[in-house]
Every structure is written in C-alpha cells, then in structure tokens.
Amino acid sequence: MARGPHENPSHLRLVSESAPHDPARDNGPGITPKARDVDWAILMAHAQDGDSDAYLRLLQETTPYLRSLAQRWYHEPQDIEDAVQDIFLTVHAIRHTYDPARPFGPWLVAIASRRLVDRLRHRGRRKAHEAPLTTEHETFIGTGTNLEEEPDRKGLVAAIDRLPPKQRQAISLLKLKEMSLKEAAKVSGMSIVSLKVATHRALKNLRKMLTDGKDT
Amino acid sequence: MIKTSDLVSSLARDLPPVRRLRPPLVRAGCWLMLAAAILALLAVAQGLRPDLARCLDDPAFVTGLAASLLTGILAAVAAFLVSLPDRSRLWLLLPLPALVIWLSNTGYQCLSQWVSVGPDGISSGEAARCFATLVLTSLPLSLVMLVMLRHAAPLRPRIVTVTGSLSVAALTASALSLFHALDATMMILMWNLGTAIIFVALGGVFSRRMFRWVAPRAPTISQ
Numbered sequence: 001m002a003r004g005p006h007e008n009p010s011h012l013r014l015v016s017e018s019a020p021h022d023p024a025r026d027n028g029p030g031i032t033p034k035a036r037d038v039d040w041a042i043l044m045a046h047a048q049d050g051d052s053d054a055y056l057r058l059l060q061e062t063t064p065y066l067r068s069l070a071q072r073w074y075h076e077p078q079d080i081e082d083a084v085q086d087i088f089l090t091v092h093a094i095r096h097t098y099d100p101a102r103p104f105g106p107w108l109v110a111i112a113s114r115r116l117v118d119r120l121r122h123r124g125r126r127k128a129h130e131a132p133l134t135t136e137h138e139t140f141i142g143t144g145t146n147l148e149e150e151p152d153r154k155g156l157v158a159a160i161d162r163l164p165p166k167q168r169q170a171i172s173l174l175k176l177k178e179m180s181l182k183e184a185a186k187v188s189g190m191s192i193v194s195l196k197v198a199t200h201r202a203l204k205n206l207r208k209m210l211t212d213g214k215d216t
Numbered sequence: 217m218i219k220t221s222d223l224v225s226s227l228a229r230d231l232p233p234v235r236r237l238r239p240p241l242v243r244a245g246c247w248l249m250l251a252a253a254i255l256a257l258l259a260v261a262q263g264l265r266p267d268l269a270r271c272l273d274d275p276a277f278v279t280g281l282a283a284s285l286l287t288g289i290l291a292a293v294a295a296f297l298v299s300l301p302d303r304s305r306l307w308l309l310l311p312l313p314a315l316v317i318w319l320s321n322t323g324y325q326c327l328s329q330w331v332s333v334g335p336d337g338i339s340s341g342e343a344a345r346c347f348a349t350l351v352l353t354s355l356p357l358s359l360v361m362l363v364m365l366r367h368a369a370p371l372r373p374r375i376v377t378v379t380g381s382l383s384v385a386a387l388t389a390s391a392l393s394l395f396h397a398l399d400a401t402m403m404i405l406m407w408n409l410g411t412a413i414i415f416v417a418l419g420g421v422f423s424r425r426m427f428r429w430v431a432p433r434a435p436t437i438s439q
Binding site: 047048049050051052053055056059060063081084085088089090092093094095096097098099100102103106107110111114115118 | 218219220221223224225227228229230231232233234235236237239300301302367370371372
C-alpha cells in the first residue's frame with residue numbers, strides 16, 4: 001500500500017492524457033476521452049431505461065479503466081479484482097442517481113474512489129486487530145515443545161504422590177483425567193460429596209506443599 | 217471468488233429499468249414542503265405562542281428565527297446535493313453562514329439577558345409540551361429524509377447524515393421558538409443548542425447503522 005487511506009483521492013481523474021495506463025488507448029487511436037465520456041453517458045442512460053446490452057457494454061468498457069484506478073491503491077491482482085467488483089456492485093445499486101444531463105466520468109470516479117478508500121480503511125481497521133501467526137505461537141501451543149514447564153511439572157507430580165490416597169485419587173480423576181464428578185464417582189466408588197471434599201483438601205494440601213517448597 | 221466478467225454479465229442480465237432521481241433542488245423542495253406542512257399542522261394543533269406578536273417586534277428574536285429557518289433550509293439543500301456522488305463537497309459550506317448567525321445570536325441573547333429561571337419557575341408542563349413539539353417535528357422529518365437519501369449509504373453516509381440532522385435540528389428549533397414561550401435562558405439554550413447538538417451527534421454516530429435499514433441492497437462480496 002503506497003498511499004495512506006485518508007489521503008484525499010482527488011488525484012483520480014477521468015481525463016488524463018498523460019497517464020501511463022490510459023485505457024482510452026485500448027479503445028482505439030481515434031477516440032478522445034471526451035467522446036468516450038459521452039459514449040458512456042449515453043450507454044448509462046439506456047441502461048437506466050432497462051437496456052441490458054447497453055449496460056453490459058458499459059460495464060465491459062469501464063472495467064479496464066476501473067482496474068487502472070484500483071492499481072494505484074492495490075498491488076495484488078486479487079485485491080484489484082475485488083475492488084473493481086465492489087465498485088460495480090455499488091454502481092448497480094445506485095445507478096438511478098446518475099443524471100444523463102451531467103458527465104458520466106465524475107460520477108463513476110466519485111463512486112470508485114469512495115469504494116476504494118472505504119475498502120482501504122476497512123482493511124486497515126481489520127489489520128489493527130490481527131496478528132500474524134508465527135512459529136512461536138505454534139511452539140507455545142504444542143505440549144511437547146514446552147520444555148520449560150518440566151521442572152514445575154516434576155514438583156507437582158511429586159507433591160501429588162505425597163497426598164493421602166483418597167485425595168490423590170480425587171485429584172487424578174477430576175483434575176488430571178478431567179472426568180466429571182459423576183464419572184469419577186462411578187470409577188472410584190466414592191460419593192460425589194466425598195469426592196468434592198477430597199478435592200478441596202487435596203488442593204489445599206498441594207498449595208501448602210508447593211508454596212512451602214518454593215519458600216525454603 | 218466470482219470472475220469480474222461473470223459478475224458483469226450477471227448484473228446486466230434481466231436489467232430492470234430504474235426511475236431516475238429528480239434534481240436535488242426539487243427533492244429538497246419537496247422535503248421542505250413536508251416540513252412546512254408539519255409546522256402548519258402543529259400551529260393549528262398547538263397554537264402559536266401567545267406573545268408571538270410582541271416577540272416579532274424584537275429584532276434579536278426575528279434574527280434568530282430567520283437564521284434558524286435559513287439554516288434548516290440551506291442544510292437540507294446541501295444534504296440533498298452532497299448525497300449525489302458527483303457533486304462537490306463544498307456544498308456542505310452552504311448552511312454555515314446561517315448557522316453561525318443562528319448560534320451566535322442565541323449565544324449573545326443568552327449572555328446579555330441571562331435569566332436562569334423564569335418568573336414562574338420552570339414549569340414541567342411547558343417542558344413536556346416542548347418535548348412533544350420536538351418529537352412531532354423531528355421524527356417524521358428525519359425518517360423521510362433518511363429514506364429520500366438512502367442512496368448516499370455507500371458514498372458519504374456520515375457527512376450526509378450530519379448535514380441532514382442539522383437541517384432537522386434547525387427546523388425543530390424554529391418550531392420550538394414559534395410555539396413555546398421560552399423565558400428562561402437555560403430553556404432557550406437547551407432547546408436550541410441542545411437539540412442541534414443531540415441531532416448532529418446522533419446523526420454522526422448512527423449514520424451507518426441507520427442507512428443500513430434503508431440502503432439499496434447490493435449483494436455483498438467477500439473481501
């Protein structure tokens with residue numbers, strides 16, 4: 001993106017004799033931009049009356065022109081096509097606002113630059129909330145890669161081993177194997193209430209053991 | 217992802233004829249006629265303020281009323297013009313002089329004759345009637361303008377809504393000063409400036425959302 005999205009797009013002009021990508025040349029050497037504008041205005045007026053052929057011709061003739069406009073803002077061919085299609089959809093939705101007594105070019109360029117600026121703004125806003133997914137993120141999520149947790153894990157396993165058998169069983173079923181209370185009750189043969197009590201006491205004991213271990 | 221040539225041919229297929237918009241000045245005139253009709257109906261229903269004749273002798277009152285009416289009219293014209301894609305944005309400056317006169321006149325009046333509470337105190341009945349006038353004037357005008365300017369949704373939604381809201385606010389404030397005797401400065405400030413600020417702010421904040429209700433439907437493509 002070479003330009004900021006908030007810049008005034010007033011440099012977009014339909015009539016630009018010296019533009020490097022002047023699509024007027026695509027229409028043949030004899031056609032001046034002014035004649036082309038009149039052509040397009042007539043086609044649009046017919047399209048407003050429901051002439052499909054005129055509308056098709058108009059959209060096809062304006063496509064390379066809109067593409068060259070979009071090229072000033074986007075580099076990816078996919079983005080350029082998206083922008084051109086967005087402009088066409090807007091033109092289609094508000095084609096009744098065109099007044100055939102006025103030139104067609106400024107009407108089209110105003111809509112085009114509006115859509116292009118809006119799309120850039122939207123994109124900038126979205127980018128502000130996004131972060132690229134790097135290999136670092138994958139490393140943190142993968143369990144095998146988190147080597148630094150090993151010492152903590154060893155201490156925790158040792159502390160759990162030191163718990164009384166009932167509490168150890170409750171912790172292993174409910175917290176390590178992540179069973180529900182019902183499932184754990186079935187497996188262990190303990191009641192739900194005693195499982196809850198055992199877990200509570202186990203956590204309390206663990207907290208004590210681990211913090212004591214750190215303090216000393 | 218649809219190809220551009222396919223999109224073009226699908227848009228052109230079975231193209232229904234559309235009715236062209238009338239010139240913006242004509243459309244603004246229609247809307248202003250609706251506003252005049254609403255004000256006239258309110259005048260019949262609620263009656264003008266009892267001391268209107270005396271007020272009309274007061275140059276400050278007449279200036280303020282004329283300026284607020286003019287702001288409403290010019291802002292409506294500007295909104296209808298700017299809602300079209302190929303009109304210059306400089307039209308937005310059209311209501312500015314009238315707006316400056318209206319606001320400075322209100323401000324000057326308030327500074328020079330500050331009456332914090334009227335002779336009979338602030339009566340809640342009058343405030344309620346003021347509020348009724350406010351809603352009865354602004355609501356239909358806002359809705360009609362929103363529908364009339366719906367084609368501006370993909371173009372300049374915010375600035376068009378703000379200008380339209382300014383027009384509604386100015387006309388509403390004119391209605392209030394025509395129909396209600398506002399003796400306390402606070403009331404004048406509230407009903408003039410307050411209305412204007414509230415409408416313009418609401419317009420600015422909710423412009424896109426409001427237009428989404430009435431916007432011409434275009435099939436959206438993924439970005």
